Each structure stands twice: as C-alpha cells, then as structure tokens.
Amino acid sequence: MTVEPALAMTGIRKAFPGVRALDAVDFECLPGEVHAICGENGAGKSTLMKILGGSYRPDAGEIRLAGRAVHFTHPRQAAEAGIAIIHQELSLLPHRTVAENIFMGREIAKRGMLDKAAMRDRAAGLLARVGADVDPQTLVSSLSIAVQQLVEIAKALLLDARILVMDEPTAALDERDSRTLLNLVRILRGEGVSIVYISHRMPEVTAIADRITVLKDGRRIWTRRTGEAPVGEIVRAMVGRDLKDFYPAPPSSAPGPVLLAVEEGANAYMRDIAFEVRTGEIVGVAGLEDSGKAALAQALVGDAPLTSGTVFLRGQPLALRTPRQATAAGIGYLPGDRKGEGLALRQSVRDNALLALRAIAGLFTRPEHGRLAPDAIDEKLRAMDVRAADFGQEIGTLSGGNQQKAIIARWLAQESDVLVFVEPTRGIDIAAKAAIYETMRRFADLGRGIVVVSSDMPELIGIADRIVVMHRGRMAGTVPRGAQEEDVMHLALGTSGAPEKEESP
Amino acid sequence: MTTDITRITPRAPRLPVSVLLAGLSLGFYIIIALSTGETAQLSPSGILGLFQRMVALGLVAIGQTFVILVGSIDLSVAALISAVAVLASHVMQGDPTMMLPAIVLCLGLCLMVGLINGALVAYGGINPLIATLGTGLVIQGVLAASFGMLQGAVAREFQVLAYGGLLGVPYSLVLLAALSLAAAFVLDRTLFGARIYAVGGNPDGARLAGIRTEQVILSAHVVASLFAGASGLYLAARLQSGTPWIGRDGIYDLESIAVTVIGGTILAGGKGGVAGTLAGVLLFASLDAGFNMLGIDAFLKQVLRGAIVIAAVAVHAVRTKGHVA
Numbered sequence: 159m160t161v162e163p164a165l166a167m168t169g170i171r172k173a174f175p176g177v178r179a180l181d182a183v184d185f186e187c188l189p190g191e192v193h194a195i196c197g198e199n200g201a202g203k204s205t206l207m208k209i210l211g212g213s214y215r216p217d218a219g220e221i222r223l224a225g226r227a228v229h230f231t232h233p234r235q236a237a238e239a240g241i242a243i244i245h246q247e248l249s250l251l252p253h254r255t256v257a258e259n260i261f262m263g264r265e266i267a268k269r270g271m272l273d274k275a276a277m278r279d280r281a282a283g284l285l286a287r288v289g290a291d292v293d294p295q296t297l298v299s300s301l302s303i304a305v306q307q308l309v310e311i312a313k314a315l316l317l318d319a320r321i322l323v324m325d326e327p328t329a330a331l332d333e334r335d336s337r338t339l340l341n342l343v344r345i346l347r348g349e350g351v352s353i354v355y356i357s358h359r360m361p362e363v364t365a366i367a368d369r370i371t372v373l374k375d376g377r378r379i380w381t382r383r384t385g386e387a388p389v390g391e392i393v394r395a396m397v398g399r400d401l402k403d404f405y406p407a408p409p410s411s412a413p414g415p416v417l418l419a420v421e422e423g424a425n426a427y428m429r430d431i432a433f434e435v436r437t438g439e440i441v442g443v444a445g446l447e448d449s450g451k452a453a454l455a456q457a458l459v460g461d462a463p464l465t466s467g468t469v470f471l472r473g474q475p476l477a478l479r480t481p482r483q484a485t486a487a488g489i490g491y492l493p494g495d496r497k498g499e500g501l502a503l504r505q506s507v508r509d510n511a512l513l514a515l516r517a518i519a520g521l522f523t524r525p526e527h528g529r530l531a532p533d534a535i536d537e538k539l540r541a542m543d544v545r546a547a548d549f550g551q552e553i554g555t556l557s558g559g560n561q562q563k564a565i566i567a568r569w570l571a572q573e574s575d576v577l578v579f580v581e582p583t584r585g586i587d588i589a590a591k592a593a594i595y596e597t598m599r600r601f602a603d604l605g606r607g608i609v610v611v612s613s614d615m616p617e618l619i620g621i622a623d624r625i626v627v628m629h630r631g632r633m634a635g636t637v638p639r640g641a642q643e644e645d646v647m648h649l650a651l652g653t654s655g656a657p658e659k660e661e662s663p
Numbered sequence: 664m665t666t667d668i669t670r671i672t673p674r675a676p677r678l679p680v681s682v683l684l685a686g687l688s689l690g691f692y693i694i695i696a697l698s699t700g701e702t703a704q705l706s707p708s709g710i711l712g713l714f715q716r717m718v719a720l721g722l723v724a725i726g727q728t729f730v731i732l733v734g735s736i737d738l739s740v741a742a743l744i745s746a747v748a749v750l751a752s753h754v755m756q757g758d759p760t761m762m763l764p765a766i767v768l769c770l771g772l773c774l775m776v777g778l779i780n781g782a783l784v785a786y787g788g789i790n791p792l793i794a795t796l797g798t799g800l801v802i803q804g805v806l807a808a809s810f811g812m813l814q815g816a817v818a819r820e821f822q823v824l825a826y827g828g829l830l831g832v833p834y835s836l837v838l839l840a841a842l843s844l845a846a847a848f849v850l851d852r853t854l855f856g857a858r859i860y861a862v863g864g865n866p867d868g869a870r871l872a873g874i875r876t877e878q879v880i881l882s883a884h885v886v887a888s889l890f891a892g893a894s895g896l897y898l899a900a901r902l903q904s905g906t907p908w909i910g911r912d913g914i915y916d917l918e919s920i921a922v923t924v925i926g927g928t929i930l931a932g933g934k935g936g937v938a939g940t941l942a943g944v945l946l947f948a949s950l951d952a953g954f955n956m957l958g959i960d961a962f963l964k965q966v967l968r969g970a971i972v973i974a975a976v977a978v979h980a981v982r983t984k985g986h987v988a
Contacts, residue, residue: 213871232873233870233871233872233873234872234873237872237873245871249865249867249868249871249872250865250868251860251861251864251865251868251933252864252933253860253864253929253933253934254860254861254864254933258857258860261857262857262861262868262869262872262874263858263861263869263872263873263874264872264873265854265857267853267854270853270854270855271852271853271854272852272853272854272856272857274852
C-alpha cells in the first residue's frame with residue numbers, strides 16, 4: 159500500500175554563517191499520521207520547521223505537499239497551502255477577544271468592513287471542535303495557558319490546515335492539561351490531519367507518535383515506527399551516547415538537620431502549608447497548573463509572600479516579605495521563565511552571575527574586588543561548567559542549559575543555603591538536563607537544601623528525595639523517593655482514596 | 664470530548680473607562696460651577712463652550728490614538744499643527760476663493776509628513792520617539808526660519824469653522840463629533856482597525872499571520888498627521904492667522920499623548936480606543952474650565968494637570984493589576 163505523503167521534504171539543506179543547520183534532511187508525514195521529531199536543542203528541528211513554515215528558505219532541497227512541489231517565500235503562503243505552525247511562544251493578543259485572535263490577519267470582511275457576527279459563529283464552531291468551552295467574546299488575557307493553547311489550535315483549524323506542526327505544545331502545561339491536548343491531537347489525526355510533533359517529553363512522544371524521526375547536528379539519524387523505537391534507543395540516538403545514569407544516584411547518607419521550615423503558611427493562593435527542607439535534601443513539589451505549586455515557590459523567595467504563618471531558617475524565624483530579604487538570608491531563586499525573570503539577556507555572562515552579589519553589596523563596596531572580582535566569579539562559572547567563548551559575551555547567546563548553569567553560579571557566589579528551582583529544565587535539551595541534575599545533587603551534597611517545583615513528573619521522581627504534592631492550594635500529601643508516577647498523579651488530581659465526585663458548579 | 668481545563672473566571676462587569684472618566688469630568692465641572700456660583704456655565708451655551716474647548720486637542724489626540732495603538736508614537740504633531748496654521752493663512756491671504764487650495768495644500772503637507780514619519784519608523788526601523796522628534800524639530804526649524812516670508816491671514820469665511828454653527832451647535836464640534844465617530848468606526852468595525860490592534864498587540868504574531876505590519880504602521884502615522892492637520896486648520900480659523908508657535912504653546916504633542924493614555928490606551932499598543940481618548944480630552948477641558956472659574960494661577964494649573972495625569976495613569980495601573988491577579 160502506498161499512500162501519497164501529505165508532506166515530503168527531501169534533501170533539505172540550510173547553512174547559517176558558521177553553522178550547517180541542516181544537512182540533506184528527509185522528512186515526510188502521511189495523512190492522518192503523527193510524526194514526532196526528536197533531537198537536542200540545536201539539532202535542527204526548529205530550522206526545519208521554519209523552512210516548512212516559510213520563515214526561512216532552504217539552500218537546497220524540495221518540499222512537496224500531496225505530491226505537488228511548493229516554494230514558500232513568506233509565512234502567509236505556507237499558511238495558505240494548509241500548513242499551520244503552533245509556536246512554543248504563543249502569538250495571541252492578550253487584550254483582544256478569542257474570536258478576534260482566531261481571525262487575526264484573516265478577518266471575514268466585505269469591502270473592508272468586518273463581519274463580526276460571522277466571525278463569532280465560526281469561532282464558536284472551531285472552539286467546540288478543539289474542546290474549549292469558551293465564549294468567543296472572552297478576552298484572551300483572562301484564559302489559562304492551556305486554553306490559550308487550544309485557541310492557537312483553533313486558529314490553525316480556521317485555515318483548514320492539513321499539516322499541523324506543534325512545537326513543544328505541552329511545555330507550559332501540567333500533566334492533566336497535557337492529556338487533554340494529546341486527546342485533541344488524536345482526534346485531529348482521526349480527521350486526517352498530518353501532525354508534526356516536536357517534544358522533549360519522551361513518554362508523550364511514545365504515547366502519541368506513529369513514527370519518530372531523530373535529528374542530531376542537522377542530520378537525520380533515523381526514522382522508525384514508534385513500536386520499534388524504545389525510549390532508550392531514541393535518547394541514545396539524540397545524544398549519541400547512553401544515558402543509563404540520566405538521573406544522579408540518591409545520596410548515600412540520610413539528610414541532615416532541618417534547614418528551612420514553613421509552618422501554617424497561607425496566602426491568597428494556598429493554605430495550611432507546613433513543610434521542611436533538610437540539609438542535603440532535594441524536595442520536589444508537584445501539582446497541576448493551578449494547584450499552588452508555583453505560589454509556594456514565589457512565597458519561599460519572597461516574591462508573593464505568605465500573609466500568615468512563619469518561615470524558619472536554621473530554626474530562626476525569618477522575615478520573608480521581599481526577594482531582597484530572601485537573597486540576603488541565603489535563599490536563591492531560579493525562575494521557570496529564565497529569559498523573563500532570570501536573566502538580563504543583553505548583559506554578559508559575568509554580569510548575570512554577579513547579579514545577586516551586586517544587589518546585596520553596599521552602595522560603596524569597591525567593584526571588582528573580593529567576591530565581586532572578575533576572577534572570583536569566573537572561577538564559580540567554571541566550577542559550574544558554563545560553556546562560553548568568553549564570560550564577557552552576552553548571556554542571551556548561550557544555550558538554555560548554560561544559562562541555567564550561570565544562574566546556579568550566581569547563587570553559588572552568593573553562598574545561598576537554599577535554592578528554589580522552578581521548572582529547572584524547561585526547554586533544555588537532554589544532555590544539558592543530565593548536567594543540571596548532577597549539579598543540583600552536588601549542591602545538595604554540600605549541605606544545602608533544594609526545592610524543585612516542576613510539571614515534569616519523571617524529572618521530579620528521578621531527582622527528588624521527597625515529593626510534596628499540591629492540590630487546590632493545599633498539600634495533598636508527600637511521597638518518598640522511589641514512588642510511582644501514578645501515586646503522585648492521584649494526589650495531584652485529588653483522586654487518591656475514594657474517587658472524588660466532580661463538584662457541581 | 665469533555666474538558667475540565669476550560670474554566671473561565673467570571674469577571675465582574677466594569678464600567679468602561681471612557682464612561683467613568685467622562686462622568687468624573689462632568690461631575691467636577693458641575694460642582695465647580697455650582698460652588699463658584701457661575702451657573703451660566705451650566706446653560707446650554709456654557710456646556711457647548713466646554714465641549715468646544717475639546718476640539719483642537721481632541722482632533723490631534725484621535726490621530727495620536729491610532730499611532731499609539733499600533734505601538735508607535737508621534738511627537739511631531741505640535742510642529743505640524745503650527746506649520747499647517749501658518750501655511751493656511753499664508754496661502755489664503757484673506758481671499759475666500761483660496762480656501763479650498765489652502766486646505767488641499769495643508770492636507771498634502773500632512774500626508775507627506777505622515778509618510779515620512781511612517782517610513783522612518785516602519786521601514787527604517789528607527790525608534791518612533793527619535794524619528795518623530797527629529798521630523799518635528801525639522802518642521803519647527805524651517806517654520807521659524809521662513810516665518811518672515813509666510814505672513815498672511817485666513818479668509819473671514821474660513822473663520823466660520825471656529826465661530827459659526829448649525830442650530831446653535833458650532834461647526835467645529837460637528838467636525839470633532841463626525842471625525843470621532845469615523846475613527847471609532849474604523850478601529851472597531853473595519854479590517855484596517857483589526858490590523859492596527861493586531862500589529863500593536865503582537866508585531867511578530869501579526870507578521871506571521873501574514874499582515875504587512877510596515878504598511879499598517881505607515882498608515883497609522885499618516886492618519887495621525889492628517890488629524891494634526893485638521894487641528895491646525897481649526898486653530899488657524901480661530902486665531903485668524905497662524906504663528907510658528909501655536910502648536911508648541913498648546914503642548915499638543917505631549918498633551919495628546921497624555922489624554923490618550925489617560926483614556927486607557929496602553930503605550931505598548933494593542934489596547935484602547937477613541938472613546939477613552941475623548942473622555943481624556945473632556946477631563947482636560949473640564950479641568951481648564953474649572954480652574955478658570957476658580958481663578959487658579961496658570962502655573963499652578965499646570966502643576967495640578969501634571970498631578971492628575973499621574974493619578975489617572977496610576978489608577979489604570981491598579982485596575983489592570985486587580986484584573987490580572
């Protein structure tokens with residue numbers, strides 16, 4: 159049986175100054191197929207998709223849609239040919255309604271006049287198709303990220319896209335919302351849409367994809383049916399080596415005395431928070447998107463402080479009302495939104511690593527002396543194995559993994575006792591992930607404490623000594639190292655014990 | 664399929680900014696009029712007088728709203744207003760047959776300035792603050808240097824625009840109302856309007872959706888310049904002859920930005936509209952009229968206005984924050 163592929167890219171080459179981004183890559187996707195692309199950051203996935211979407215032009219190679227050769231010079235042409243790309247960064251207008259967003263750039267109009275009623279009706283139909291129960295008149299800014307993602311897909315469906323590219327669609331979603339999204343992908347596949355699925359989350363890829371293609375350094379390593387590609391094989395192909403010990407070994411000694419403790423903590427997002435972090439311990443925090451897990455991290459670093467309850471550091475009550483107090487007390491924060499909250503992208507690697515020290519230093523501290531000296535901070539950066547041609551270069555030019563390591567170096571320089579990580583490896587490729595886990599473990603073994611808030615369940619299970627699970631602003635329970643993903647999910651969903659009934663509105 | 668991820672937080676209905684602001688402004692005006700015993704200010708002609716104070720600033724501000732919505736800004740409007748007023752009076756020289764040529768010429772000048780501003784910002788990639796500050800300086804300089812040769816006065820018939828009326832309603836107010844409605848219609852109901860919001864809200868997203876963002880930005884600048892031109896023509900009619908400083912003395916550049924922002928249009932672009940801007944203009948007009956009734960010193964007036972601008976924007980910040988959290 160031969161089916162004409164809905165999309166066939168053959169011999170695609172693309173070079174940027176100094177880099178061969180793609181080297182004779184072949185890729186095809188059949189109608190009604192989910193074809194996953196796996197690869198580390200920089201493997202060429204995004205470049206390939208940008209060529210497909212008309213943002214870049216290939217140096218060589220051919221793109222055929224249902225057998226017909228096409229040449230795109232503008233993203234609009236790709237869109238009109240039935241290719242929709244849902245980007246990692248959402249492209250919605252927060253202050254406009256859902257309907258206005260779905261029709262952005264493709265408004266229904268007669269002689270320049272908008273037909274709003276028609277757009278509302280079509281939008282309502284599309285939203286129903288993606289399973290989003292939203293009024294088309296709702297402002298996008300009032301929707302959760304998950305629903306915004308659905309609106310993006312509805313936007314793609316408007317064009318009757320035959321080829322849908324999803325670039326890390328679940329990166330910002332928690333487990334429950336990811337499942338909903340994957341269901342939608344299955345429905346679209348059933349309707350004959352070809353789906354190109356890019357993700358770092360292996361369980362998702364093996365669950366959803368019909369075929370998997372692995373890219374590495376701009377070359378295609380192989381394409382296989384999902385059944386013939388165990389996760390181990392995929393990972394080996396992606397990194398070019400075995401990742402048997404992907405997660406660091408658990409610590410040999412039991413954790414030490416209590417370092418940080420919260421008693422009866424509460425604010426607008428959570429209640430009855432009581433937990434502790436011991437020296438040498440990595441405590442994971444799991445939960446759904448709105449469970450309060452992010453609020454817990456923000457409270458620990460003084461960004462959205464507790465309104466009642468007490469925080470103790472080494473047994474002493476601690477005033478924790480601003481990030482400055484947290485920094486001074488030795489609590490370091492590694493935000494999930496690295497670019498937005500973690501880094502000054504236009505400043506050098508060195509400046510970024512010095513941020514906390516300089517923030518706390520007195521106004522008349524001599525710059526470039528003592529701990530602020532370039533040599534001193536370079537040493538910390540090297541200790542963290544931050545790879546940069548020169549620590550004076552803009553940090554925005556480094557990979558996500560190296561940026562994250564530079565932030566760790568910042569808190570290492572500040573001699574923080576407790577580090578609060580939020581989504582520590584979001585958007586970071588697999589090899590760099592392993593290095594970051596290693597660093598976290600090493601940090602803990604030095605007698606410090608770590609809190610990791612993450613939506614990536616295998617990550618939490620692999621790295622944490624203990625996982626606190628949040629549900630609706632409360633702590634639903636704690637599971638020890640070695641727990642199963644199921645146990646955590648049940649607590650997070652509130653389905654442990656007697657199955658809970660859906661609350662009537 | 665059932666989804667439990669699509670919960671929507673219901674929001675309490677809120678009065679639109681424009682209604683709130685207009686109500687506050689009128690309330691302030693009425694209270695001052697009553698407390699100072701200037702009840703004549705509350706007669707129909709007094710209220711019309713209040714509205715007529717809105718015309719010059721209102722026209723510029725509508726144009727400014729377009730550029731701010733698209734994520735740009737226009738600092739050259741004050742100089743352009745002066746240029747138009749001077750040019751109109753010079754071309755007319757009191758001759759009513761020259762009215763039409765003068766208007767056409769003035770709007771032609773505005774079109775040109777708008778195209779230059781737009782090209783610099785959209786195609787040249789120059790920061791709009793700098794680009795329009797530059798064009799404004801150039802216009803102002805040319806005007807100051809050549810004013811000696813540009814003397815003149817508008818035709819008496821042209822002054823009807825400022826002083827005449829239909830059934831007691833000044834023509835200038837009719838003009839402001841008509842242009843406001845037209846602008847609101849364009850923003851709310853047309854393709855061009857939708858593109859302005861798209862480009863201002865997310866330039867990259869708009870470009871990827873196939874919108875020619877440069878054209879939209881350029882067009883918005885042309886609109887702003889044309890509205891500045893309308894304002895200049897009105898001022899020429901009111902003052903009989905233009906001088907190179909009427910725009911600058913009226914601080915039309917900064918005040919048009921201030922009222923736009925007070926009206927709820929965000930400087931980043933993509934949110935706001937004409938109704939809010941007009942309410943902001945009404946606030947300024949009411950403050951002016953109120954301060955006059957109270958006999959407040961001109962400099963103190965300026966201080967109070969400044970404070971009110973800050974307070975208004977602070978109120979927006981608080982409102983938006985409450986909405987987000």
